[in-house]
Each structure stands twice: as C-alpha cells, then as structure tokens.
C-alpha cells in the first residue's frame with residue numbers, strides 16, 4: 001500500500017541547512033513526525049532518512065548507489081574525483097579491499113607507537129600553553145606520512161599540515177576558503193602523482209611494506225594499475241582523514257573540561273572507562289552531518305515511493321541522537337556504553353553497515369587507536385589544566401571547532 005511521504009514546502013532549503021547545520025534533518029524529522037521525508041536542497045528534490053532501520057535501507061546496495069551522489073564542490077575538496085567513495089558494486093569492493101588490508105592488528109599496534117613517539121616529540125618542544133587542535137594536526141600529519149611511507153623534509157611538515165587540513169576544514173564554505181582548498185587539493189594530488197610515477201619507474205626507493213608502495217603497485221579489478229591521479233586521490237584518502245582525527249581530539253578535550261568527573265573515572269577505573277569515554281565523544285559531538293546516495297531503481301519501502309535517481313541523505317548525527325535508540329540522547333554519558341550491544345546501524349559516526357562490502361569508514365579502528373593513545377598520554381603522563389576559555393561549538397560549524405587550549409604543568 002502507498003503512503004504519502006511528508007514533503008517540506010518551498011522552493012529550496014539550502015539556506016536553512018547552512019543555518020541549522022547538524023540539526024537540519026532532526027528538525028524535519030520532529031516537525032513531520034517521520035523518519036522519512038522529502039525536502040529540496042541545491043535545487044534538487046532530496047529524500048531525508050533518520051534512524052536505524054533507515055540507515056539499513058540506505059546501505060542496501062540494491063536500492064542505492066554512490067555514483068554522482070556527492071556534490072561537485074565536495075568532490076573537488078574533500079574526496080577528490082575517482083576515489084573509493086563514488087564507486088559501486090564489484091569495483092568498490094575490490095578497491096575497498098586495498099584499504100581494509102591496511103588495517104591489520106600489526107599496523108594498528110605500530111600506529112599507536114608512532115602516535116606516542118610523535119606526541120613525545122611535540123611535547124618536548126612545548127613550553128606551557130598547548131593549542132590542542134594545532135598540536136594534534138602536527139602529530140597526526142607526521143604519523144600519517146611515516147605510516148604511508150611518504151618521504152618528507154622536516155621543514156615541509158607545516159606545509160603538509162596546512163594543506164591536508166584545508167581539505168576538510170572548509171567543506172561547508174563557499175568563496176575564498178573553498179578555492180584555497182581546491183588549490184591545495186590540486187597541488188597535493190600533482191605532487192603525489194609524480195611520486196607514484198617515480199615509485200613505478202623505480203626512481204624513488206621506498207619501503208615496500210608501506211602504503212605508498214602498495215597503492216602505487218595496486219591493480220584494479222581488470223588487472224590495470226590505478227591512474228597516477230587516482231592513486232594520488234586514494235593516498236590522500238588516508239592522509240586527510242588521519243589528520244582530521246584532530247577534530248575528535250579537540251572535542252575530546254572539550255568533554256574533559258566539561259565533564260571532569262569522567263576524567264576521574266578514567267584515572268581510577270582504567271581502560272574500559274577510557275573506551276566508553278571515546279565512544280561517547282564520537283556519539284555525542286557532531287562531525288560528518290550526513291551521507292549522500294542516489295536511488296538505483298524506483299522502489300517502495302514502508303509504503304513510501306523512492307524515485308530512481310533521486311538524491312537521498314542519511315542523517316548520521318540524528319541517528320546518533322535518536323531517542324528510539326539512545327536514552328537521553330542529548331546527555332553526555334559514557335556509562336551508556338556499559339553492556340552496550342554493538343549493531344551495524346545504530347551507532348554510525350563513521351558510517352554504518354559492513355566495512356568490506358559497504359562504504360563504512362575503513363579508518364574507524366585507526367581513529368580509535370589515535371584517540372586511545374592520545375587520551376592515555378594526557379590522562380596518565382602529562383598533567384595539565386584548562387585556562388578560562390569558551391570552547392563553544394556552533395550548530396552549523398562543520399566540522400566543529402572548539403579550539404581547546406590547555407596549560408601543561
């Protein structure tokens with residue numbers, strides 16, 4: 001049986017999206033009392049989905065595809081063109097394997113050691129005041145370059161930091177910041193393309209166990225090398241988000257400041273409490289607002305018709321704050337993760353579903369390792385205090401920027 005999908009009236013709601021930011025989808029879900037609705041964004045009719053069953057629907061490969069789903073401006077800054085995000089089916093699975101093969105236990109172990117080493121290096125040069133966001137950007141950039149096996153000169157590190165950072169800090173901007181991000185993407189892609197070509201020609205000796213070598217030599221589902229440009233795009237797909245974990249570190253310090261009793265718990269109860277704290281940071285604070293896909297073929301779900309080719313957005317933030325899944329979703333409460341049963345579609349800060357088959361973030365374990373090691377260092381080894389500061393997050397600041405500052409004692 002057919003049902004009418006709630007439709008938001010009006011020509012376009014892009015301005016409301018920019019204003020309401022992370023609340024845009026939830027506001028409509030509440031207004032229409034419906035987890036499925038239709039609105040208009042950037043001149044297009046768009047379906048909105050919020051919730052666990054809706055996430056499961058969104059990840060159904062028979063119903064949705066990623067091809068041409070991301071807006072051009074996001075591709076030109078955040079993702080790059082031709083990368084894994086926009087692939088479907090067999091081609092996607094094959095490329096995704098390359099990413100997943102990098103996430104072994106040994107790798108994650110090594111990453112933790114690199115994180116500790118690079119924090120120690122940075123802290124050895126820190127007098128008192130530490131800008132958390134900038135510091136973790138430097139640490140994670142150095143970790144990412146080393147992990148990927150990309151040769152770099154010490155004096156060039158700060159360029160890498162700025163450039164990688166620009167690729168994700170300005171996704172939601174229009175105008176000069178957007179153009180600057182595009183400029184950096186072109187520059188970084190070109191530099192990496194040349195590096196890939198040198199590796200292939202044997203003109204640059206690189207560690208064969210490292211990612212730069214793997215991606216340079218990787219063959220696609222048809223047995224061909226990736227074009228140097230796509231290899232560059234995929235290498236940036238590892239470097240950029242590793243540096244973006246600095247956003248989580250920033251909000252993690254905001255949580256430490258605002259919920260000092262949780263810090264005490266971690267100190268006294270140890271690892272498990274730290275783990276719950278990190279999970280709650282990823283649930284509670286916003287990062288990616290939503291994901292985009294297109295309807296593959298017209299279908300009916302719960303009585304609602306989804307028309308072929310239409311853009312569909314899955315609300316990640318709203319699903320992580322859905323009262324049908326989370327009790328008191330707007331409270332910061334790491335203890336909610338005691339005896340928590342993980343399911344693929346209810347806790348989706350880095351996407352949902354299956355890592356190998358779907359588009360779920362292949363960097364989720366790596367993200368957790370970066371956060372665990374960083375938390376461990378600041379809980380146990382580096383005493384600090386919070387000077388007076390705002391630490392506010394705007395609802396439409398994508399990604400959030402509390403810009404926390406701490407004083408090392």
Ligand code: HEM
Pocket residue numbers: 084085086096099237238239241242244245246247248287288291349350351352358359360361362363364366367
């Ligand atoms: C995909 C979030 C860290 C690499 C994604 C997606 C989200 C996400 C929401 C899209 C999932 C989908 O389309 O279904 C995050 C957040 C991170 C993070 C919030 C923490 C800051 C990382 C790290 C890496 C990484 C550390 C790699 C080192 C990727 C790649 C994809 C992806 C390659 C595309 C996967 C695909 O299309 O199959 N991430 N991520 N991410 N992430 Fe992450």
